[in-house]
Amino acid sequence: MQLKSAVLINADSNVQVLTGTNTAIAGDDYTYTFDLGALPEGKYNLSFLAKDTFDNESSSPFITLVNDMTPPDVIFNYENAPLASGSTVYGLENIAISLNDALTKPVLERLELKGGPASDSVILGFNQNADGSYTPDYPRLFPTLVENTDKYTLTAYATDTKGNATQKSIQFAYYPKNLVTLEKLKTLGVVKALKTSDNTPLAVMRTGQLRRNDGSLVQGVQTANITLRTDANYAINILGTVIQPGETKNIQIDLGAGVNTTVPIFPATNGATGQSDFIIEFPQIK
Numbered sequence: 001m002q003l004k005s006a007v008l009i010n011a012d013s014n015v016q017v018l019t020g021t022n023t024a025i026a027g028d029d030y031t032y033t034f035d036l037g038a039l040p041e042g043k044y045n046l047s048f049l050a051k052d053t054f055d056n057e058s059s060s061p062f063i064t065l066v067n068d069m070t071p072p073d074v075i076f077n078y079e080n081a082p083l084a085s086g087s088t089v090y091g092l093e094n095i096a097i098s099l100n101d102a103l104t105k106p107v108l109e110r111l112e113l114k115g116g117p118a119s120d121s122v123i124l125g126f127n128q129n130a131d132g133s134y135t136p137d138y139p140r141l142f143p144t145l146v147e148n149t150d151k152y153t154l155t156a157y158a159t160d161t162k163g164n165a166t167q168k169s170i171q172f173a174y175y176p177k178n179l180v181t182l183e184k185l186k187t188l189g190v191v192k193a194l195k196t197s198d199n200t201p202l203a204v205m206r207t208g209q210l211r212r213n214d215g216s217l218v219q220g221v222q223t224a225n226i227t228l229r230t231d232a233n234y235a236i237n238i239l240g241t242v243i244q245p246g247e248t249k250n251i252q253i254d255l256g257a258g259v260n261t262t263v264p265i266f267p268a269t270n271g272a273t274g275q276s277d278f279i280i281e282f283p284q285i286k
Contacts, residue, residue, distance in 0.1 A: 002052060002053050003022075003030045003050060003051075003052055003053075004051045004052050004053045004055075005019070005020070005050070005051045006020040006022075006030070006032040006048060006049070006050045006051075007019050007020060007048075007049050008020070008034055008046050008047070008048060008049070008062065009046070009047050009049050009059070010044050010045060010046065011045045011046070011047045011061070012044075012045045016049070017039060017044065017046070018034050018035070018036070018038065018039065020032030020033060020034050021033050021034075036065065036067070037067075039065070039067045040067070041067050041068060041069055041070065041103065042066075042067060042103070043064075043065070043066050043067075043103065044064070044065045044066075044067070045064050046061075046062040046063050046064070046065055047059050047060060047061050047062055048060045048061075048062055066103055066104060066162070067103075068101070068102075068103040068104045068160060068161075068162040068164060069162075069164065070101075070102070070103075070164060071101075071158070071159070071160065071164035071165055071166035072099045072100060072101040072106035072158045072159070072160050072164070072166055073099070073100040073101070073166075074097065074098075074099060074156050074158055074166060074167075074168035075097070075098040075099075075100065076095065076096075076097055076154070076156075076168075076170045077095070077096045077097075077098060077133070078094055078095055078096075079094050080096075083095065083170060083172070085170050085171050085172070086151070086171055086172065086173075087172050087173070088144075088147075088172065088173045088174075088175065089172045089173065089174050089175070090175050090176070091176065092135075092136045092138055092139075092141070092174070093135060093136075093138060095135060095136060095154070096129065096133040096134065096135055097111075097126075097133060097134045097135075097136075097156050098132070098133045098134075099132075099133075099134075099158050101160045103160075103162075104160040104161040104162050105160060105161050106158050106159070106160045107158065107159055107160070107161075108126060108128075108134045108156060108157070108158050109157045109158060109159055109165075110123065110156075110157040111123065111124040111125075111126050111134075111136055111154065111155070111156055111157075112124070112154070112155045112157075113136075113139070113141075113152055113153070113154050113155075114152065114153050114155075115150070115151055115152040115153050115171075116141060116142055116144065116150055116151075116152050116174065117142050117143075117144065117145045117146075117150045117229070117277070118142055118229045118230045118231045118277075119231070120141075120142075120230060122139055124136045124137055124139060124154075125137035134156075136154070140225070140227045140248055140279065140281070141174055141176075142227075142229055142277065142279060143174060143175045143176060144173040144174050144175065147173045150173070151171045151172060151173050151174075152171065152172060152173075152174050153169050153170070153171045154169065154170055154171075154172070155167055155168070155169040156168055156169075203264065203265050203266060204262040204263060204264050204265065205238075205262070205263045205265055205280070206260055206261070206262050206263075209258060209259060209260065210255065210258065210282065210285070212285060217257070217258030217259075218255055218258055218282075218285050219255055219256065219257055219258040220254065220255060220256075220286065221252050221253070221254045221255070221286075222252070222253055222254075222255055222282055222285060222286060223250055223251075223252060223253075223282070223283070223284070224250070224251055224252075224253050224280050224281065224282050225248055225249070225250055225280070225281040225282075225283060226238055226241070226243050226248065226249055226250075226251055226278055226279075226280050227243075227247070227248040227278060227279050227280075227281075228243045228244065228245050228246065228247055228248075228276060228277075228278045229245065229246075229276070229277040229278065230245055230246040231245070231277075232245040232246075232275070232276035232277060232278070233272065233273065233274025233275055233276055234267050234268065234269055234272035234273075234274060234276055235267070235268035235269065235276075236265055236266070236267060236268055236276055236278060237265070237266050237267070237268045238251055238263060238264075238265050239251050239252075239253070239263060239264075242268045243268075243278070244268075245276070
């Protein structure tokens, strides 16, 4: 009696999935090889099935195997709806990145954000939501100024447990939820707050009236974050605090009774020329 064949079957369906190749015989010992890479994608509970020349059969459990060769699918959503490339986004906290993989668990490896008015390039942190999707951490971004040229590109890099990797990008115009745009300020390149003959500062930032959700005026001393764009031509001085290009610093601004506070702004170095763009944020109102 001799061994006639050896095959692999999927024990869950009792279907033959691979035929072995006899590579060696030593007495009653037979060696068969199987090319597991030839299996179609799927999940398998594999068992050996051997048959002799009299068609007697014997089976033995082998392994549970997942053959996954397809990378995860990356889906961008905004406010619970698909995000189309070229759309306008108000706040990155409303973006969710979902990963789908039919066979193995996908994982978001990295998020990159590039573009905008300063041609920034940053690696974003992210958090996983209860539904398994991911939301980017909130960097300090300058809003899109010219939609044709200042869009941002967000790229997600993902893998699954089998090492299949993918990346997907989406482009969008970005604006903060509560955006106030100030007119350009012109001043001379000297390191002090210049004033006109009537003692009015030459270059100032006017906060206007800031209101809480209940409509009440924001008053008194508030903490503000000032961020100077990375492509700024010179550092700026606001209330004695010097902010270099690409820096963010906290300053205290006294809004007084909440009516149109003015804050002097001037270059941090003598002879400065060009343009420096900045944003101001009040992260928490007292």
